[in-house]
Amino acid sequence: MYDWIVLWDLVQVAVRWLHVITAMAWIGSSFYFVALDLGLRRAEDLPVGAQGEEWQVHGGGFYHIRKYLVAPATLPDHLTWFKWESYSTWLSGFALLTLVYYQGAELFLIDPEVMDLAVWQAVAISMASLAFGWVAYNAICRVFVNANQTAVMVALFAVLVGMSWFYTQVFSGRAALLHLGAFTASIMSGNVFFIIMPNQRIVVADLKAGRKPDPKYGKIAKQRSTHNNYLTLPVVFLMLSNHYPLVFATEYNWIIADLVFLMGVTIRHWFNTVHARKGQPIWTWAATALLFLAICWLATAPMRHPAPEAALKGEALILAAAPGFDDVVSIVQGRCSMCHAREPVQEGIHYAPKGVVLETPSDIAREARRIYEQAGLTRAMPPANMSYIEPEERAAIVTWFQRQGQAL
Known part of the structure; x- marks a missing residue:
């Protein structure tokens, strides 16, 4: 019996390690390509269809990178796809969710003082909410397809605020913030699986068939990739939140989570603006600091309450x-x-x-x-x-x- 217990813990260690490794790979490639895309420069000798180029130095050598806005005239012999980083992160994350929160539902997922659920009910709500996240987000993108992207992000933020409150009314504080992170990560991985990769396959198929690819597919894929870029930092915070009870076990945990999403926007906006060589929006530093101070104030609220x-x-x-x-x-x-x-x-x-x-x-x-x-x-x-x-x-x-x- 004891050997099985030890083995079960080691399985959790292995899956958690895998999840962290794949998440690092996904986040790293996502941040890199967004920064690369924003930093592209025009040059006189660019081939037809090329949007821009970038020279970079790393690892003792120089790299010359060019981006084609729609596609090159012919399909190259060697084409590297970036998809398994996203898929592996989501799959390992769901496996970890199953091992820790579904298998240990009575300890980590369910809090009878919040809502007295049966294990099957809690697991069903968890899985249904993750699916709902993708459906709601994708519907928002389709409704606001021709609108300013700020409208999309505002609508998505409204959904996230609603879900942060919902989770805290159903699950334990620890599970609520973790699920909000999984909810958002499912949207991000859904972007890759349902939108970005299929659109790229359409472009590749057109090139193989000798047809001129429609630029709308690349435009939509870039839109979803940008959304992922702004959602990444909050997801990382929410996945780490279970280590800090002052964040997840306070009555204001859902508000803290919402403020973290706003911090993710201000932080990424600074980096993206700098990478695009459009200046340094110092106001984002002040906004981020104020948001973090608000989080600190909410997290320490119990210290200011008088004892019963x-x-x-x-x-x-x-x-x-x-x-x-x-x-x-x-x-x-x-x-x-x-x-x-x-x-x-x-x-x-x-x-x-x-x-x-x-x-x-x-x-x-x-x-x-x-x-x-x-x-x-x-x-x-x-x-x-x-x-x-x-x-x-x-x-x-x-x-x-x-x-x-x-x-x-």
Whole structure:
């Protein structure tokens, strides 16, 4: 039995590593080609149909790159396609979603205090929402096909705001932000699979048949590629958010996620403007900083909330008993140590999650900051509040740490 548990964890490690590697490849190639496209220069000796060229130096050599706006006169013998980076990222990401959130739905996906779902219901909502993302986004692009692209992005942002709120009303905070990232990544990968690659295949087929390709296919593909460029950074943030309870376990998590999408726009706008040699829009720095400060303010909102009256009544006792430490030890041992033990007794837990052990007073003192953030300021722990920790107990942890945290 233990060997299977270890093997299952190693499978998760392998899939997570694969997902990170393929995502790096996809993001890297996406950023590179958008920057290359924006930086193309006109030259007198460009062949017919060429939009521009670029000279680059890397790895001890020089590269001379030309882009044809529609297609070259004849199909080259060697043509490299960029598609598997996107497909592999989505497939490995969905596999990881299945291994962690579907298989561990009762621990990571479902929070009965948010919505008491059966596992099959939660998984069905998850999968249906990912499909809905592509359908909604593609419909927006078709409706606004001849409009300014800003209208497309505003409409998409409205959908993302709605989905960020929806996910937080259905799943745990951790799963809500992760799903918003998967929702957006599905749109991006759908762009490659359903639009960009088929359009490029049409152009290639026309070249092979001796027909002149229609420029609309390249125009549409470029539009979708640009959308992906602006969505990438928020997706990376959302995929990493499960490590930071101050982001995913706050009551304002859906607003934080929406602000991150706006940050993605301001950051990429600066880079894209610079790559296009259109100046340096310094205002994007200020906008990004203000958005991040707003996120910090929302994430730390629980610190500014007064402790519940029930906790304040015990203030004298907290001060008398080693500034509340004995109470915190009792709370943590009763609510957390069944999992966070050298030999866990909680069913399905075979070793302390992330190696965090909370059995003895010294264990608890050593992990004071984690306890404060994960179980005091936020509801990140216990997952789905499976040990039914009370608000007064969370308040006691906060009161204890805020008085003694600097000394720990």
